[in-house]
Amino acid sequence: MSTKESKPNLSHSQATDILKRLYGLTTSVIRPLPSYIDQNFYVASSEGGEYVLKAMNSADSQDIAVIKVQTYSMAFLNQRGLPAQIALPTLTGQMMSLEEIDCGFGTQTYLVRLLTYMPGTTICKISINTQILYDIGKMAATLDTVLLQMEHPNISVLQRDNFIWSLTSIPLLYQYIHVMDGDPVQKVVKAVIEQYQVQVRPKLPLFRKCINHGDLNDRNLLVKPDGPSKYAISGILDFADMSCGYFIFELAITIRYMMTESPNPLDVGGPVVAGWESVFPLNEAERDSLYWLILCRFCQSLVIARYTVIQQPENEEYVRMASKNCVQHLSRLWELGKDEVERRCFQNAAQFSQS
Numbered sequence: 528m529s530t531k532e533s534k535p536n537l538s539h540s541q542a543t544d545i546l547k548r549l550y551g552l553t554t555s556v557i558r559p560l561p562s563y564i565d566q567n568f569y570v571a572s573s574e575g576g577e578y579v580l581k582a583m584n585s586a587d588s589q590d591i592a593v594i595k596v597q598t599y600s601m602a603f604l605n606q607r608g609l610p611a612q613i614a615l616p617t618l619t620g621q622m623m624s625l626e627e628i629d630c631g632f633g634t635q636t637y638l639v640r641l642l643t644y645m646p647g648t649t650i651c652k653i654s655i656n657t658q659i660l661y662d663i664g665k666m667a668a669t670l671d672t673v674l675l676q677m678e679h680p681n682i683s684v685l686q687r688d689n690f691i692w693s694l695t696s697i698p699l700l701y702q703y704i705h706v707m708d709g710d711p712v713q714k715v716v717k718a719v720i721e722q723y724q725v726q727v728r729p730k731l732p733l734f735r736k737c738i739n740h741g742d743l744n745d746r747n748l749l750v751k752p753d754g755p756s757k758y759a760i761s762g763i764l765d766f767a768d769m770s771c772g773y774f775i776f777e778l779a780i781t782i783r784y785m786m787t788e789s790p791n792p793l794d795v796g797g798p799v800v801a802g803w804e805s806v807f808p809l810n811e812a813e814r815d816s817l818y819w820l821i822l823c824r825f826c827q828s829l830v831i832a833r834y835t836v837i838q839q840p841e842n843e844e845y846v847r848m849a850s851k852n853c854v855q856h857l858s859r860l861w862e863l864g865k866d867e868v869e870r871r872c873f874q875n876a877a878q879f880s881q882s
Contacts, residue, residue, distance in 0.1 A: 536632075589636075
């Protein structure tokens with residue numbers, strides 16, 4: 528978990544200097560983009576291009592090997608037809624640069640990359656329908672399937688033991704659960720963690736392994752209009768949470784985030800599962816664990832957001848957006864219970880696939 532001081536806070540002049548010095552670009556427009564613990568700028572250059580300048584937080588900037596594999600993965604997916612951002616080389620041909628910058632906390636080292644800018648609208652800004660949910664499920668399964676083909680000499684660094692955002696790290700939430708003292712939903716969070724230990728952990732050997740994007744949320748997926756009332760996926764953003772995991776993890780994470788803006792979260796799982804299974808059908812153990820894993824991701828979002836707000840009070844608005852409706856949806860899913868939520872999800876998935 529990053530401390531408050533690890534998030535970069537580059538000024539526009541510092542960012543402009545980096546663009547000129549590293550990439551030879553003259554900035555005509557620069558403006559901040561929302562970010563959780565990193566810092567992003569939209570950049571339009573006088574030379575005519577549009578870009579995203581990304582400065583990683585100082586904690587993650589130390590994991591150079593991980594970021595190199597993430598950067599390679601983005602290009603690998605892009606070359607195979609998935610709309611992933613790619614990093615652009617510096618004037619000296621490097622895909623990233625470690626920069627020592629004083630952002631007000633003393634000089635720290637931040638890893639900087641220039642990424643392609645992908646036009647489109649984030650999922651959180653559109654009215655989601657069953658067709659786009661199906662397409663998102665299909666895309667998520669396709670992404671993980673394509674990444675199975677990837678080879679890289681340092682791919683083992685994605686193992687990322689004790690990575691707080693991995694669904695294998697659910698028990699680590701106990702370290703931070705004190706931030707929810709006094710909140711009634713804390714009891715639900717504790718109960719979900721216990722159920723993970725009992726219901727999910729013994730099944731891990733039965734799950735199919737893969738590399739997860741790990742953060743297919745409603746702000747990391749872009750869409751563009753595709754007809755009068757349809758959308759097509761136009762961009763996949765933010766590979767910072769990539770790790771070795773399991774196919775079922777990606778599906779659970781995707782469903783959880785697609786529930787964020789939905790007034791009827793129980794209607795989300797069916798079309799996402801239908802799209803997913805059109806590419807990668809679930810086995811019995813995976814199907815039996817999906818409910819608990821969705822709840823686990825809600826718990827991660829809730830607890831880590833509360834902790835992060837304490838660390839980064841100046842970033843509270845964005846962090847709260849990332850955990851929007853968590854309490855409401857987690858409580859609702861918990862009250863309905865596993866049998867009812869699964870019945871609705873898989874029944875809707877079957878009906879969607881037949882239609």
